[in-house]
Amino acid sequence: MSRIPTPATIDAAPDAAKNSLEAVKSLLGSVPNLFRIIANSPQTLEGYLGLNGALSQGSLSAQTRERIALAVAEINGCDYCLAAHNYLATNLAKLSVSEIRANRLGTSGDSKAAVAVRFAVNIVNNRGKVADTDLQDVRDAGYSDAEIVEILGHVALNTFTNYVNEVLGTEIDFPAAAKVAA
Numbered sequence: 001m002s003r004i005p006t007p008a009t010i011d012a013a014p015d016a017a018k019n020s021l022e023a024v025k026s027l028l029g030s031v032p033n034l035f036r037i038i039a040n041s042p043q044t045l046e047g048y049l050g051l052n053g054a055l056s057q058g059s060l061s062a063q064t065r066e067r068i069a070l071a072v073a074e075i076n077g078c079d080y081c082l083a084a085h086n087y088l089a090t091n092l093a094k095l096s097v098s099e100i101r102a103n104r105l106g107t108s109g110d111s112k113a114a115v116a117v118r119f120a121v122n123i124v125n126n127r128g129k130v131a132d133t134d135l136q137d138v139r140d141a142g143y144s145d146a147e148i149v150e151i152l153g154h155v156a157l158n159t160f161t162n163y164v165n166e167v168l169g170t171e172i173d174f175p176a177a178a179k180v181a182a
Helices: 015-030 033-038 043-056 064-077 081-090 097-104 111-127 132-140 145-168
Strands: none
Touching: 015 033, 033 043, 033 081, 033 145, 043 064, 043 145, 064 081, 064 097, 064 111, 064 145, 081 097, 081 132, 081 145, 111 132, 111 145, 132 145
């Protein structure tokens, strides 16, 4: 059970959040618990949806975005996000089981994506304090400065949802992700 109420329906959410939740339902076909629990603060929901929407229009592929989300969720130990992103990586991004496992372990079978995932892991593990050589490795792999900023944006976005779920105890409404062995 979550630590604060999760509105059971869109109608049970604060009035200022209802339009945003309707938009989520229109896009996804349902409103996962994450969105409904964040709706307790309509402004936070609007901010989250805004950043998520903007980043989805960036240069990073859906596959790389999911790879980063999986790596960050694994480091932060967020079972909700692991379940959600395992589902999205499998069903929308069409990543293989072995690729998802690699992502959760901080790498990728795709050499360019591996650099982005390792950079994201480095950002999380070092709380943003990365070396010049780390940044150069990302550039050498072919990522532009804009894409480097997008990687940072995805780390921040996923860290936010990881923390929301861990602090508030969001009930998992996706198939649970199996533990990954190193």
